[in-house]
Amino acid sequence: MTDIDQQFAQAQADVTQLSERPGNLTLLRLYALFKQASIGDVEGDKPGFTDIAGKYKYEAWAALQGTPANDAKARYVELVESLKRGEVA
Template identity: 50%
Template sequence: MDLTAQFEQAAAESKTLSEKPSNEILLQLYSLYKQGSTGDVDTDAPANPFDFVAKAKHEAWAALKGKSREAAMQEYIDLVKRLKG
């Protein structure tokens, strides 16, 4: 199975985890998914300073700037495997 197929399978599996991951892990999943599927952050930071969730998501994704899509996909796959136990 190629990397993209594994990535898509891991994305599907992440929705069926037996336990809800911590917010920190959820941010990590989100940012790795966005970096793996889209590449470097391509949107402006949220304008609303009180939208803490959107701000955290944007910052987590922006922190991965420069990481290759392939590396992000592999890290995402590995993280989902660890979470599945």
């Protein structure tokens, strides 16, 4: 396991222990970075207008298309670290 993989795994554990729940936009960023880091580019059809949450998740993930997995992992780790410091809500 590489260093970034270890940091990514630790960030996944840390995010569940945050003292305050992040805001919806931050949750979308976390979701998109996690999916890009673990799966790669967005897959499947975009959800329809009746699935608002699914549509926003899809769009957030699609915005990261082409981002290498290790870059997405590093950005995820940075975001979780800033949340732990209370810098992002």
